[in-house]
Amino acid sequence: MKADRTLLILGIVLLAVVGAGPLLPQWALFLATIAIAKGLVALGLLLQLRAGLVSFGQALYYCLGAYTAGSLGRFFDIGDMLLQMLAGALVAAFIAFVLGFLLARYRGIFFGLLSLALSMILYGLLVKSQALGSTDGINILPSTLFGIRPNQESVRHVVLVAGCAVAFLATLLVNRYLDTPLGQLAAAIKDNEIRVEYMGASVREAIHAKYVIAAALSGIGGALAATTVGHIDPDMAYWTTSGEFIFITILAGTRSVIAPFLGAAIFGIIHTVAYDISPNTWQMTLGIALLMVIVFLPDGLWSLFGRRRAA
Amino acid sequence: MALVLEARGLNKRFGAVTAATNVSAAIEQNSVVGLIGTNGAGKTTFINMITGYIKPDSGSIHYQGRDITALPPREVTRIGICRSFQIPQLYSSLSVYEHMMVGLGVVLRNAGLAGFFTRGRPNVPGHGAPAAAVAERILVRFGLTDYRDRNAQVLPGGVRKLLDIALTMVAKPAILLLDEPTSGVSAEEKFGMMEMVMAAVKAEGATVLFVEHDMEVVSRFAGRVLAFYDGRIIADAAPEIALVDPEVKRYVVGGALRRMDEREGRPNA
Amino acid sequence: MEQILAVIVDGIIYSSWLFVAAIGLTLIYGVMKIVNITHGSFYALGAYAAASFTGAWLARGYPPMLSYVVLLASAVVITLAFAPLIERGILRFMYARDEVVILLITYALFLILEDVIKLIWGVDPYFIAEPYGLLGSFEFGELSYPTYNLILVGIAIVSGAGLTLLLRGTRTGKLLRTVIHDPELSRAMGINVDRYYLVTFTFGSMLAAVGGAFTAPTVSVVPGIGVEIVVLSFAVIVIGGMGSLPGAALGAVIVGLVRSAAIHYAPAVELFVIYFVMALVLVVRPRGLFSLAEPRKI
Numbered sequence: 001m002k003a004d005r006t007l008l009i010l011g012i013v014l015l016a017v018v019g020a021g022p023l024l025p026q027w028a029l030f031l032a033t034i035a036i037a038k039g040l041v042a043l044g045l046l047l048q049l050r051a052g053l054v055s056f057g058q059a060l061y062y063c064l065g066a067y068t069a070g071s072l073g074r075f076f077d078i079g080d081m082l083l084q085m086l087a088g089a090l091v092a093a094f095i096a097f098v099l100g101f102l103l104a105r106y107r108g109i110f111f112g113l114l115s116l117a118l119s120m121i122l123y124g125l126l127v128k129s130q131a132l133g134s135t136d137g138i139n140i141l142p143s144t145l146f147g148i149r150p151n152q153e154s155v156r157h158v159v160l161v162a163g164c165a166v167a168f169l170a171t172l173l174v175n176r177y178l179d180t181p182l183g184q185l186a187a188a189i190k191d192n193e194i195r196v197e198y199m200g201a202s203v204r205e206a207i208h209a210k211y212v213i214a215a216a217l218s219g220i221g222g223a224l225a226a227t228t229v230g231h232i233d234p235d236m237a238y239w240t241t242s243g244e245f246i247f248i249t250i251l252a253g254t255r256s257v258i259a260p261f262l263g264a265a266i267f268g269i270i271h272t273v274a275y276d277i278s279p280n281t282w283q284m285t286l287g288i289a290l291l292m293v294i295v296f297l298p299d300g301l302w303s304l305f306g307r308r309r310a311a
Numbered sequence: 312m313a314l315v316l317e318a319r320g321l322n323k324r325f326g327a328v329t330a331a332t333n334v335s336a337a338i339e340q341n342s343v344v345g346l347i348g349t350n351g352a353g354k355t356t357f358i359n360m361i362t363g364y365i366k367p368d369s370g371s372i373h374y375q376g377r378d379i380t381a382l383p384p385r386e387v388t389r390i391g392i393c394r395s396f397q398i399p400q401l402y403s404s405l406s407v408y409e410h411m412m413v414g415l416g417v418v419l420r421n422a423g424l425a426g427f428f429t430r431g432r433p434n435v436p437g438h439g440a441p442a443a444a445v446a447e448r449i450l451v452r453f454g455l456t457d458y459r460d461r462n463a464q465v466l467p468g469g470v471r472k473l474l475d476i477a478l479t480m481v482a483k484p485a486i487l488l489l490d491e492p493t494s495g496v497s498a499e500e501k502f503g504m505m506e507m508v509m510a511a512v513k514a515e516g517a518t519v520l521f522v523e524h525d526m527e528v529v530s531r532f533a534g535r536v537l538a539f540y541d542g543r544i545i546a547d548a549a550p551e552i553a554l555v556d557p558e559v560k561r562y563v564v565g566g567a568l569r570r571m572d573e574r575e576g577r578p579n580a
Numbered sequence: 581m582e583q584i585l586a587v588i589v590d591g592i593i594y595s596s597w598l599f600v601a602a603i604g605l606t607l608i609y610g611v612m613k614i615v616n617i618t619h620g621s622f623y624a625l626g627a628y629a630a631a632s633f634t635g636a637w638l639a640r641g642y643p644p645m646l647s648y649v650v651l652l653a654s655a656v657v658i659t660l661a662f663a664p665l666i667e668r669g670i671l672r673f674m675y676a677r678d679e680v681v682i683l684l685i686t687y688a689l690f691l692i693l694e695d696v697i698k699l700i701w702g703v704d705p706y707f708i709a710e711p712y713g714l715l716g717s718f719e720f721g722e723l724s725y726p727t728y729n730l731i732l733v734g735i736a737i738v739s740g741a742g743l744t745l746l747l748r749g750t751r752t753g754k755l756l757r758t759v760i761h762d763p764e765l766s767r768a769m770g771i772n773v774d775r776y777y778l779v780t781f782t783f784g785s786m787l788a789a790v791g792g793a794f795t796a797p798t799v800s801v802v803p804g805i806g807v808e809i810v811v812l813s814f815a816v817i818v819i820g821g822m823g824s825l826p827g828a829a830l831g832a833v834i835v836g837l838v839r840s841a842a843i844h845y846a847p848a849v850e851l852f853v854i855y856f857v858m859a860l861v862l863v864v865r866p867r868g869l870f871s872l873a874e875p876r877k878i
């Protein structure tokens with residue numbers, strides 16, 4: 001089954017990454033974890049993109065997840081990374097559930113613009129919030145796992161392992177969702193909403209569900225990123241952050257649930273390498289890469305691997 | 312015979328255009344009704360109102376005794392009324408087989424048989440077999456197996472029509488509303504196509520209303536005719552009576568009947 | 581009373597700046613139906629070009645009063661250097677694609693241009709404060725404002741009135757409206773739609789550059805100066821209605837006044853309130869106050 005094989009591949013890759021952990025340098029572990037975090041957000045974007053919706057404000061939930069994790073540490077003294085990720089997912093999902101009633105009625109550019117406005121509202125609130133550190137943000141409590149605080153050398157590895165485990169579980173669940181009738185409606189919704197309604201399904205409900213799931217994934221990603229970086233600030237809700245996520249999703253393509261993680265990894269590598277070679281041209285490199293993908297590989301890099309469908 | 316669908320006094324205006332004036336009709340179970348009328352006479356509006364795509368300004372629609380006027384299309388489909396479209400409404404990026412599976416998936420979900428927490432391949436309600444088997448079955452019935460894995464985008468016109476109609480069978484409807492099922496199909500193929508469609512449909516025991524411009528097709532397949540003109544129903548009778556009705560001849564049929572008479576060597580009235 | 585006056589004057593000044601910054605974006609959307617993120621890049625290019633040329637002009641001892649002309653000229657020159665290249669070289673091949681895809685392409689171009697700017701001008705800040713202080717200040721009641729701000733208001737009025745006149749009064753304007761209404765039909769009628777797109781893109785970008793150029797004397801010109809403009813301009817044109825000129829004016833005035841009021845009465849909501857109004861408009865009247873696009877599905 002294609003689905004099983006996808007998960008198998010993901011499982012093997014994650015296991016390899018985790019296993020190689022002790023051998024990898026700190027910066028590699030850092031990059032890998034951030035790639036997992038951003039990959040989760042991109043996975044959420046993938047879900048919505050398959051239904052034809054592009055969110056210009058996914059950073060909203062990424063930031064919510066991050067600040068939830070940070071607040072748990074700062075105000076409640078909870079540094080457990082798994083709890084932080086779970087809380088991030090729940091807070092994001094709750095907000096998305098409420099906002100979804102509104103957003104599920106919009107399409108195209110307007111869906112994008114409204115989601116953008118909402119993320120910028122959060123940005124505006126955070127920048128002016130003294131309690132949450134304003135533009136400086138706040139530092140995260142050092143992470144613990146099941147009550148144990150890993151030592152300096154192994155903490156990155158532990159976070160990576162936790163991140164991989166959560167990402168794998170999340171992807172598993174998303175994959176399962178994609179197998180359900182609602183999950184399979186995405187392409188149909190994108191192509192012909194009227195027909196979907198006439199088949200007996202509610203397009204609005206389906207979109208609302210995808211919106212909430214995407215938010216939860218982004219919340220986990222934000223919490224994981226917060227733990228990894230050790231710091232959160234309002235820029236996590238800024239439009240350029242949302243732009244990054246969109247970039248990753250387009251780069252990877254929407255063909256497979258693994259693609260977002262691949263995209264995030266490549267993005268991370270380009271960013272690091274390009275920045276090291278020349279700090280003033282890394283954005284240009286990204287821009288050119290994005291342009292190339294849009295023009296020559298509209299289905300993303302993943303389409304280089306996949307079989308072509310009978311047209 | 313039992314009344315399965317009733318329209319009572321439907322009125323609808325779109326700005327200056329009156330699409331329906333006091334439209335009433337009582338449809339009996341298992342009947343086959345032809346809806347005729349020139350373009351803009353109100354046939355599609357009628358179908359749109361029944362299926363909930365448009366709300367009538369006044370009047371009501373009843374299905375098996377229940378008032379369904381306010382229901383949206385997805386509800387109307389769920390309770391057993393399905394429709395096909397004048398211009399086939401398909402999913403351009405999906406294959407023919409995938410169209411069937413998406414539709415069957417929705418049916419399963421609506422019946423509570425498929426969802427995040429369910430397992431296995433349940434039988435689709437009304438079809439008695441799992442989705443994959445039902446999909447193949449419907450494809451065979453409509454002669455679509457050759458196109459099984461082709462994307463809707465590249466299908467020839469007649470095949471798109473057939474797929475559009477085949478999709479309506481997925482929910483096992485009690486009533487089928489076919490909007491110009493043979494339009495875009497060549498004259499020689501029209502009869503063959505209607506034979507195939509009607510055979511597939513009648514096998515499920517459904518009531519059928521179809522919009523048609525070809526009077527030969529109407530007289531061959533319909534047991535009853537509703538003639539529309541300018542938003543009103545101007546005739547409601549068996550084909551042999553309705554098609555020779557002077558108003559119908561004048562406002563609806565005119566040229567078509569004249570050509571039919573000429574072909575068969577009858578004098579024009 | 582004092583306070584209210586201050587709110588209004590501050591608001592109008594800010595609105596003028598917003599209007600000039602956003603009008604090009606709405607023009608391009610209205611004619612070409614594309615959401616153009618490079619808008620922010622041209623704003624930045626205008627600011628940098630203005631800083632360079634005006635800085636050189638003043639350094640050589642040329643008449644400072646003419647520096648205002650130099651500001652304008654810089655914006656024009658820099659736009660002509662980049663806009664036609666972008667439109668003819670990349671965008672025109674993409675018009676058939678989905679509007680979101682085109683938006684992403686302009687986003688990619690924005691990223692590229694951010695670094696092009698850094699490569700040309702480096703990362704250190706530029707200052708050309710002289711034109712700002714040159715005209716002194718004027719009194720408004722008990723408040724004192726740099727006279728320079730009146731220039732911004734002036735430019736806003738001139739560009740708004742000028743464009744409106746262009747669109748309604750001239751033959752070119754009428755033809756442009758045909759293109760807006762139906763590009764296919766226009767082509768069939770023999771109108772050179774491609775040329776109109778090129779001109780519109782260039783002119784729209786030029787307006788953004790002018791906005792940047794005239795802002796340069798009031799701030800330090802640094803990398804990233806165009807980033808906020810993108811999202812702020814969006815807010816303005818969404819509120820007013822995308823593709824509408826009077827809409828851009830109304831949007832600018834609303835955002836300007838609302839922000840000004842926030843700064844004076846409730847500073848904590850200064851940033852948030854602009855996007856709140858944007859979201860509110862999208863929710864209550866998605867088409868904006870005068871608009872073209874079709875936003876809601878159900």
